[in-house]
Amino acid sequence: MECPPSAPPTRQSDRFGVYEAALARLEEEGLIYPAFESRAEISRAVIAREMAGNWPRDPDGVPIFPFRRQEISDAERARRREAGEPHVMRLDMARAVARVGTIYWQEAQGNPLGRPIPVTADPLGWGDVVLARKDAPASYHLAVVLDDAAEGISHVIRGKDLFQATSIHRLLQELLGLPAPVFHHHRLILDIDGRKLSKSSGARSLATFRTTGATPDDIRRLIHLPPRGGKAEPDTAETQTS
Template sequence: MTVITRFAPSPNGLLHLGHAYSALFSQDWAKRHGGRFLLRIEDIDFTRTREEYVQAIFDDLSWLGLEWEEPVRRQSRHMDEYHRRLEELKKRGLVYPCFCSRKAIAEHIRRHPDWPRTPEGAPLYPGTCRQLSPEERQERLARGERPAWRLDMKKALASLGARAKTLSWQEEGSGPHGERGRIPADPARFGDVILGRRDIGISYHLAVVHDDALQGITHVTRGQDLFHATGLHRLLQELFALPAPVYVHHPLITDEGGRKLSKRFRDRALSFLRKEGVSPQSIKRLLGF
């Protein structure tokens, strides 16, 4: 098996040291295993994507000395593929339309201070629209209401039968608490997640699972902030009968206060450091490469 890794940034801001670490980590993993390194631009969120950030990604990574295969896959040019995946789940009755506004959901959560949350800290969806009758759903759709499309988690897990109990992934990096080896997947912790967003049509979770399989990614290298989401991704892979890659989660680069770096702070951007005269060799030494 040829090892294939990928670095998949979103062009909604400038790359920072955390992105540099992740890109270098992914390329280094591929090189050490005699494999291939791909770059993917995850630009499905047209409300935040800017073309100047796409070019900045290419410039920053080239400056760091990274090389990748062409052509670079841009998700925005393949929306029809993701919509076909969503339609497949609709036909199988595994997703349902959700007409709830964020305000309505927040109000429900506010009345229940101890409401359960996902591993990432977001409140679980209360399932309001899961209870709607088929007639009411059709009536609201016919009126032109634009829904989000949520995965019916219970139905999705039930559709796997006995496989749902053995759902897991191979971890060759480590989780936030040192988890390694065969990791049990627990997608139910995310509840009825959105797979079809109301604003842009498709969610990150659906698109990334599709693309990793399409591009033959054997090792998904990414930050530990996405460790728990792997359980959800494994569920989607099983639902679509896609191969399961090995996952390699790496530690996050944080600021002096221990917080994950953010694109909001431009003074930490690679382009800013480059203009200040910092060399790519210095960046690599700083990050341990």
């Protein structure tokens, strides 16, 4: 789209030490814990709880983690971790929320520079989210708040499919003493079936369009956006494309 970056991209593989330091701080404060339940164990527990009644799901529709930190003592968790058992690091959501109390974020209305209004965060609705795995030193939630802070990001502009996840990000910013940017969650470009465009759904990439000789304005017309320098449409509805 001919939007040159103002600085080289941040590579998460170069920042593992930063993520590990943040995790160590959260663990020292008793806000995260090693969880050893496998995906199969989690699935069985969710099924059992759903059979007994409704089990809550997070804003993305995924069942809330069905185990409690108190079910295994900290000493037992430490022993199993020392023994090398596979585990992930989860945020103790109840304890974290109790630490910071009610928090908000500033959501810019209409466009990224629009008047921001406060939105009350609700991180409890996500349950004890994963912040790190063996094969991923930091989850998206942890990495994004640390990277944004390191780069001095003042305005976060992203799709509205991440609107609810902002509750997690604001919580982590408070816990780690990071600045809170202004957020703007824009409408999504959807396919003809109303699904967001993604690689997993087979949507064509910009690289594919380039190989066919498409120009930036060709792509903008395809998704019903004005040409560069043209008048933008109100940010009130989804844009669809086939």
